[in-house]
Amino acid sequence: MTEKFVFESEHDFLHKLEELVKGGVKPKDIEIRAPHPVHDAEEILDMKPSIVRTFALVGGLAGAATGYLFTSLTALDWVLPVGNKPIVGIPPYTVIAFELMVLFGGLSAFLGFLVGSRMPAVRTVISNDEFVDSFEIHVRKG
Amino acid sequence: MTHKTAPVPAAAGHPASEARLQIERDVISAMQKPGLAYWALVGFCAMVFVVCLLGAWAWQIYKGIGVGGQQNPVGWGIYIVNFVFWVGIAHSGTLISAVLFLFRSKFRASFNRAAEAMTVIAVMCAGMYPLIHLGRAWYFFWLLPYPNQRLLWTNFKSPLEWDVFAVSTYLTISVVFFYVGLIPDFAIVKRYTKGFSRHVYSALSLGWVGSKRQWRNYNMLYALLAGFAAPLVLSVHSVVSWDFAMGLVPGWHTTIFAPYFVAGAIFSGCAMVLTLCIPMRKIQKLERVMPIDHFEKLAKTMLFTSMIVGYAYIVEFLLAYYSGNVYEFGIFADRATGHYKYQYWGMVFCNMIVPLPLFIKRLRRSLAYLFITSIFVNIGMWLERFVIIITSLSKEFVPYAWGTYRPQPVEISITIGTFAFFFMMFLLFAKFLPVVAITEKKEEVH
């Protein structure tokens, strides 16, 4: 069974949410709906750090490493001297490494978002479940 | 298990709710079924795009790049001018979105969606040019590092290869950023649409309902993307500037290029946002969601960057003079007095003089004035790239090899074609996507 509260104002919603948590309802039993981000609600519900951060970090580091390794190894694969510059040149390859860091980091953060928020939520897409303009609190009982 | 929510009544009693719904209605009503005039305009742009750009490009590929005006010594013509111009335009989008997000600037919410759309479209426009400009465009994929039987990779020391990575990364990240911002709005649009459109918007919203987990990850993603995008913006235009600064061409080979180009990009980007948003605000009746105050803030940014750009113009001259280097100073003296002096002084007028009256508050708040200024700045920034690229090449080291470049019909046609493409894409955006970030606007309501 789910108990549902619907509010039109953010203030009322937060008030009720705080009340529920203080009243002993476990945050994991509380689901909310909000028409825009409500940062206070996250605090009240004491949520875990987002998984997106880890994805971004790993992706970014992987990108940077790929950037350096790919450029260096391809340059060494068939040595073609140009302008008497070093075959493996760190400054120019840093540009590539930076771009790949951003690319991989950004894409894997997005992946992290999809994983973390269980999206795409196929059921919601095909159902009539909607993103409404009201604040809701769903409390799972039992 | 959750209950199915009943549809929210159109007008609830609470003032905050009323304000939020007003925002929704304002933005969604801009997406009403487009009229004949709209389709005529889109069709016209599409036709110009096909004829002027694709047609001319096909002709150029068939005949050879020589149908343009590039020559010895000016190997790069207005294709590269356009490339830098569009990359510059592309910059304000992510800048307004990402940097202002990181600074928690409130006025971003009015423009960020339009600016991001502009970014994505402008990067597409920019991305065409390096290909159009190739002597053998049909081998464009040789610029990409892919395994091949010749065991040849690309030269990662070349600034052009950096461009390949910077521009494609920028396009990808911009698209992701744009799309992520749209996810909650798609879910809202879904609520207002029926039939096939509803399915499309529903699919695009990926099942967004605004749950705690979604908002939690969404906020983190948005902040991280902004964090990635902000340095990316700076890097991309720096890389573009290094296409020139890494060369030893006098007039190109200078360390101030990266900040100078970035400032110029923001400047031109702000101008293009104004050029697009002022008519859009009027036509789509977005006065409520795009207040004048926000335009004034954008005008201030533009004024500020105008002054940075103007400073760069002066500093460049002084550096060239102080270097005592005849090649360097020769280029700058020639810019001001030589074959391209009208372009040079046009640039100075448009970019340094025209924005100066924006110090007056009344003018900053006049949308008509801002619109005219923005047009001048767009022209001025195009001229700036023309002056930098073409004048420097035309009078390099060896006097015998000096020469002048003049754009040819094919090049002008392709240039017009990209503008058509740009406006066509923006028109489609204005009717099919929410042009203002609804959830972010709602956040301002209390």
Place this chain on the structure above:
Amino acid sequence: MDRRDFLRWVGVASGASVLAGCDLNRKSEKLIPYLVPPEDGLIPGEATFVATSCTECPANCGVNARVRDARPVKLEGLAGHPVNDGALCIRGQAGLNHLYSVDRIRQPLMKDAAGTLAPATWEQALPRIASAIEAGGEHALLSGRTSGSLAALMDEFSARTGVRRLPEFELFSYAAVREANRALFGVAVVPSLSPDDADLVVTVGADVLETYGNPVAFSRALARRRDKGGRFAWYHVEPHASLTGFKASHRLVARPGTEAHVLSFLLHYVANHRPLDARTAAHVSRVPVVTAERASEITGIARESLDHMAEALARASNPLLVAGGVSVAHDGGLDVAHLAALIQAACGMPGRTVDFARATDYSRVGSMADMDRLAQRLEAGRVGMLMLFRVDPVARMSDERFAKALGRAAFLVGVGDMMNATLERCDVVLPLSHAMESWGDAEPVAGVLNVVQPAMTPLFDTLSDGDVLLRIMAEAGAAPQTSYQQYVADRWAREYGPGAGDLVKKGYVDRGATAGAPALREADHRFGFNAAAPAGGPVLVVAPSLRWYDGRGESLELLREIPDPLSTVTWDAWVSVGSETAASLGVRDEDELELRAGGWAARLPVRRQPGLARDVFMVQRGVVAVPAGWSRVSGEGSALVADLTVQPTGRRVRTTIVSGSFTEDGRGAVPGRHPAHFGPLAGMTHGGGEAVHGSREDVSFYPAPNYPKYRWAMAIDMDKCTGCSACIVACSVENNVPMSGREQHLRGREMQWIRIEPYYAPDGSAADFVPTMCQHCDYAPCEPVCPVYATYHNDEGLNAQVYNRCVGTRYCGNNCPYKQRRFNFFDFRERRHPLTLMVNPDVSQRGKGVMEKCTFCVQRIRKARDVAKDEKRDIREGDVTTACAQSCPGNAIVFGNLLDENSQVYQWAHDPRSTRLLEELGTSPAVFYLKKGNGHDA
């Protein structure tokens, strides 16, 4: 189009081309695959050389034709040849373009009923000529200059057929010089010039580096002279502006037609300062005295300059003075030639620096007076058949009267290899083979005979010069049928006996000089120069063209592509105008001027020419048709057009001017000259500029490049370089450099891999001509910017360009500070047959969208490496040289391995004069320039 359609079209197209390849008029040929090497030793892909003679101008240099798969692909000077010793000029190099010209006449032509020339066969054309001969009347034969066997055959032809042989027509007839030499020395010849041991050279109007005499021989001798060191000075007096003038150490500009005053002053000065024999003194006493003041006043040359020149001449132990070219091509020209000959005699030049024994035979060449007589006879209707043999008087003289008179001949027979204005008027046109397709011989100077031998079978249905005459003789029943090959072989056997074999193998026979120096004779010449002051007002000087001599090569596209070194104009016609004159007329480059003189008028775009005197206008032969007036005194065609009116039309005409700037503009573009400074650094001395050898660690973050065995490098001596542009054509032919055409030149898309950059002093008083090509820098700025590695540095120091990999970003071209990269904006390979054959198969042709540039003739290095490898050794000095260095008449370019301390290039690179272009950029180029002024240009 689907696949089947495609295949169908391919089938049709290839079938058609096979059919087109079958020339039905020719004997059938078999395609024999090279599975079994042919017996004559022809190896596919291997070049053979055929020694023959250049026939592009009367100088007849020795030529070595490189033949690949039975087609000449490159012409080189014949090494060791007594005249040109391995070098070849711009026109000689373009001989291949002449051979493969699209304007070649491909079969005999005959006027049809409508009066247009229509293709015919020899069997139709020859009887027609025979019957014309039979028809009676005063038949005549007019030819260009001939020598050797052809001259003899023509005499025979004339004797047997009764066709009278007219004095030969050459626009540059040397009539005044010959007349003066006849009068004073008793020999009507054009002597050779040998500055080999001269300590002073004075040239008056004679453009010895461009067209006068044999410019290749002169440049070669000058280079030898410079190698010897010691005092050497060169004064050049001229009314206009020429390459020769700017290359002399002192260029004195005389008002047009006043050169006699200079020479008279010189003569009297020399007479006063040198011991003279009685006869010479007697001659001198009859020459009107011209004081230095008077000479200066009349000629406009500064008094000090005249004094210096006179002093130098009086002091010189072994001087050379020659007058010619435009200075003798006017009414007072005979005076000039006489005075020059007298000075030669007074200074003892004959036999030392002026070689009468090695004279060029112009004895059969007539003058304009002869042409005038021909015109009169034609007008009187007294000429029956007129045969015009390898001569184009209509275009050369551009004289309407003559052109009209030609129509009065009963029958006109034209014999030539390319269509021209004269042949168009003929009733029958007989096509000639090019020298590369013919047997024959030529006599460049007395005592030397060059063989002319075929390097290929004729491209078209043509005959050689001699065969045409022999066939006509046989047809007319005047002689039995024989071939010219047999004829020359018999003649050689007669004249040279067993030495004739040498002729074919070596390419020439040198029997040595016979006569000694002629003695001065009594002569009675009335000097007219002092009678009247030369008329003032604008004067047009019609100068010889470096590129097409008297205009004969002007239709060759290869020469059209090459900039005239003074004006840097390529395809277009132009009029040179001095800076002062341009300012007073208010015209700039490309403004149109209307020039009028008598009944003649022309509209031409202006090209400013620094150093051209006020009110002097200059056009080149062949560029503009200017009616050739002539001197009634000497018969020499006139180079001066007086009574000129000049009017700007107000129009601007886009002109193919290649250079971007007349002056260096402070840029330090001339080797050894440093860039100027501005601002706070103004006046500071420049640190860089001198060549730095080996490591460039002082300017680079990176270590010096490591070349294991070779570092190919080039050195260019700016003293020896004459700006003659032979290197450009040599390079273009060797490397299949595209000919982009006039339209592309207007857009700044000239394609040459090497160029001569003229830089004038701001006042126009001096000029430098800098040959530049890809500098093959150690730290090449073009290389790292290519995103696809289409250009990289190989371990022999070459800046390699990989055409197949190039995608055409053009970044390398932008980033080359020397601006040496050339982009194929279109597919420039498209050519019409037979110009398609002018291709060196060793070098790939570049398609559209690809960057190209000088490769240091990498194909030649490759060849040398193959040879060296077969012999199990490294490439040695002398194994390889580039096309430009090979062809250079001035010996100004050396090429070799910089790591070999015994190589010439090493020696030159380490010369104290050695410098490199834009040294301060730290690119470390591999092209070294020995800057001008090795001390002996006093």
